[in-house]
Amino acid sequence: MPYRRKFLTRAGYTTLSALLTMGFLQKDKQKQNENTDSIAATYPNINTPLRQIAAAKRKRYGAAVDGEFLFKEKDYADLIARECSIVTPNGELKWNATEPQPGKFTFESADAIANFCQENNLELHGHTLFWHMGKPDWLPYPPTLEMIERHVTGVMGHYRNSPVLKSWDIANEIIADSENDTDNPTYGLRRGVKPELIRDLFQIAADVDNTKKFYLNDYGIEGATWKSSRFLKMIEYLKNSGVKIDGAGIQAHLWFSTAYGFDATGFSSVLKRLNDMGVKPVITELDIIIDSPVPDTIPKLDQMVADGYKRFLDICFAAKVDTVTTWGITDRHTWIRHPDWMPKKTYGDNPNLWKFLRPLPFDENLKPKLARNAIAQAFRQAT
Numbered sequence: 001m002p003y004r005r006k007f008l009t010r011a012g013y014t015t016l017s018a019l020l021t022m023g024f025l026q027k028d029k030q031k032q033n034e035n036t037d038s039i040a041a042t043y044p045n046i047n048t049p050l051r052q053i054a055a056a057k058r059k060r061y062g063a064a065v066d067g068e069f070l071f072k073e074k075d076y077a078d079l080i081a082r083e084c085s086i087v088t089p090n091g092e093l094k095w096n097a098t099e100p101q102p103g104k105f106t107f108e109s110a111d112a113i114a115n116f117c118q119e120n121n122l123e124l125h126g127h128t129l130f131w132h133m134g135k136p137d138w139l140p141y142p143p144t145l146e147m148i149e150r151h152v153t154g155v156m157g158h159y160r161n162s163p164v165l166k167s168w169d170i171a172n173e174i175i176a177d178s179e180n181d182t183d184n185p186t187y188g189l190r191r192g193v194k195p196e197l198i199r200d201l202f203q204i205a206a207d208v209d210n211t212k213k214f215y216l217n218d219y220g221i222e223g224a225t226w227k228s229s230r231f232l233k234m235i236e237y238l239k240n241s242g243v244k245i246d247g248a249g250i251q252a253h254l255w256f257s258t259a260y261g262f263d264a265t266g267f268s269s270v271l272k273r274l275n276d277m278g279v280k281p282v283i284t285e286l287d288i289i290i291d292s293p294v295p296d297t298i299p300k301l302d303q304m305v306a307d308g309y310k311r312f313l314d315i316c317f318a319a320k321v322d323t324v325t326t327w328g329i330t331d332r333h334t335w336i337r338h339p340d341w342m343p344k345k346t347y348g349d350n351p352n353l354w355k356f357l358r359p360l361p362f363d364e365n366l367k368p369k370l371a372r373n374a375i376a377q378a379f380r381q382a383t
Contacts, residue, residue: 224266
């Protein structure tokens with residue numbers, strides 16, 4: 001998936017699975033006679049579209065979409081329209097797509113998705129104005145303030161009066177992965193990025209269009225970690241600087257395993273801190289990989305993925321999260337199955353394991369999986 005350049009590292013996600021102790025490890029009780037029917041009973045099918053189940057609790061379910069497939073595969077488009085209330089373009093709104101040459105803007109692909117949203121009563125989330133990877137070759141990182149102002153004015157200005165685009169990831173993945181990758185230990189920003197630049201970016205965005213919701217979006221913050229601490233400090237800095245910031249995007253590309261634990265308490269503290277600062281946490285790119293040891297059957301794997309969704313979302317909904325977007329909706333188009341981004345340590349050298357990469361609510365044939373039913377159940381039980 002050419003737009004989705006993210007190299008998964010275990011260090012970024014190994015904060016995620018004491019959720020397992022209540023669910024994943026319980027599978028031993030059924031080990032001798034486990035079958036598809038008994039697994040499915042855990043999360044009974046709920047035929048109502050996820051968007052309706054979520055709306056009943058004043059919440060939203062959405063998915064990332066890829067325009068390449070949205071307009072070629074009717075069954076895929078129909079699934080998005082039926083299940084989602086909000087969508088995020090995979091790459092059509094990133095800098096390399098909207099300003100491929102300096103000062104020359106193009107919105108054909110993004111506008112097509114916006115039109116699809118309008119036709120199907122969907123909201124559109126703008127992703128993203130500032131990212132170290134989704135950029136044209138001519139653009140330095142970080143860009144100059146002049147480049148940022150031209151880009152933000154051009155892109156946000158184009159969608160200022162859009163009836164469907166309601167929110168933006170103003171900045172994406174600005175926090176380094178570790179203290180070894182930053183020259184700013186206080187905020188942990190990627191090398192070369194100054195907090196004042198991000199402050200000015202948010203201010204420029206507000207000057208162009210302050211009617212949209214503004215998010216700071218990042219990954220690897222689903223627990224009490226070095227990275228989540230710096231993420232929270234950066235949000236506090238933006239709040240104290242007086243700039244508009246409405247939400248914190250928690251990507252939640254999750255890895256689960258019976259071999260390591262999830263910092264549920266730490267993640268709850270991150271959510272609480274965001275709420276205390278008046279910055280709404282939203283889940284922006286959720287999917288789930290099962291790390292080694294990989295189960296020996298698809299039903300067992302699907303159970304683990306479903307348990308992961310349910311317990312993760314239970315924590316989110318207890319902390320007033322109202323928007324959940326999965327990074328894709330079907331395993332047919334998951335970025336995780338792309339050879340360039342596949343988690344090679346566990347799966348890359350063994351084609352027999354590729355079938356166990358099933359991170360999304362629907363399978364490659366667009367049939368609902370236990371994960372879809374678990375998401376539905378989490379929404380129905382949310383307060």
